[in-house]
Amino acid sequence: MKTLFIITGLFILFFGLSCVKQEIPVDRTNLHDDEIILGYDYPIKPGTEEWKRLSNSAEKIEVCQIPASILTKLTTEELVNTCLRYPPLQNIYAFNNIQRGVEKLIQDFNGIRELLNRKDAYEETLKVYSKKINNSSVLLEKTASIKKGSYIITLSSIEMILCQIELRTHPNVEIQKTVMKELLKGYNLKLNNNEEFRGFGFTTNLLSRASIVLKKNTPLMSNTPSDIKIDANMINRIDLESQNLVNK
Structure with a gap:
């Protein structure tokens, strides 16, 4: 078993945590084209004439804020789905360190800030994550597609949201075990579809699990995550402690 963890850790280190740019086609104007849109429907989306007229990122962020009169009325499930449709969401992957990208997301977007303050954020976000895992048939498509690209980015984005919820709350061990099992x-x-998820895909899962097993007082989860070196030993530690938690 120990040998398996070491091999897995090295695989992720050299393939999962690589910063190779992925050619993933993404169309955020219709992220869930086979689902009913839950929550707030952004009036201005990428691909529209209105979006093209926006001259900079600040203007794009501004038009994507959820009106206060709507924000507080959204159920948490609706809010999770609204956050996953946030047009600039994929910008978190433009940073050398994804956690820095998430910090910028929290700073810029009122929807994610509202979600992180909801008492049932963990439960509702996990439901969406579980649904995605159990409906992964899009990965069987032989060629790249907008739908597949959206699925890949959405799954990893949910993992980063779960990571932030864990860092901001004090869930009991049973809740952590439930979340860890799904992670x-x-x-x-992702391991079974490693060509699709190489790059940030493994990083987001690793960080989400690390937020549970390493706690807030460890260097990985410090206030300066960009200074942390994630090596094979750290990866293997996270893998081992993840398994130990679910086996308690």
């Missing part, structure tokens, strides 16, 4: 399912899904 390990997601981890195995």
Whole structure:
């Protein structure tokens, strides 16, 4: 078993945490084209004439804020789905360190700030994550597609949201075990589709699990995540402690 973890850790280190730019086609104007849109429907989206007229990122961020009169009335499930449709969401992957990208997202977007303050954020976000894991048939498509690209980015984005919720709350061990079990399912899904998820895909799962097993007082989860070196030993530690938690 120990040998397996070491091999897995090295695989992720050299392939999962690489910063190779992925050619993932993404169309955020219709992220869930086979689902009913839950929550707030952004009036101005990428691909529209109105979006093209926006001259800079600040203007794009401004038009994507959720009106206060709507924000507080959204159910948490609606809010999770609204955050996942946030047009500039994929910008978190433009940073050398994804956690820096998430910090910028929290700073810029009132929807994610509202979600992180909801008492049932963990539960509702996990439901969306579990649904995604259990409906992964899009990965079987032989060629790249907008739908597949959206699925890949959405799954990893949910993992980063779960990571932030964990860091801001004090869930009991049973809740953490439930979340960890789903994260390990997601981890195995990514391992079985490693060509699709190489790059940030493994990083987001690793960080989400690390937020649970390493706690807030460890260097990985410090206030300066960009200064942290994630090596094979750290990856193997996270893998081992993840398994130890679910086996308690």
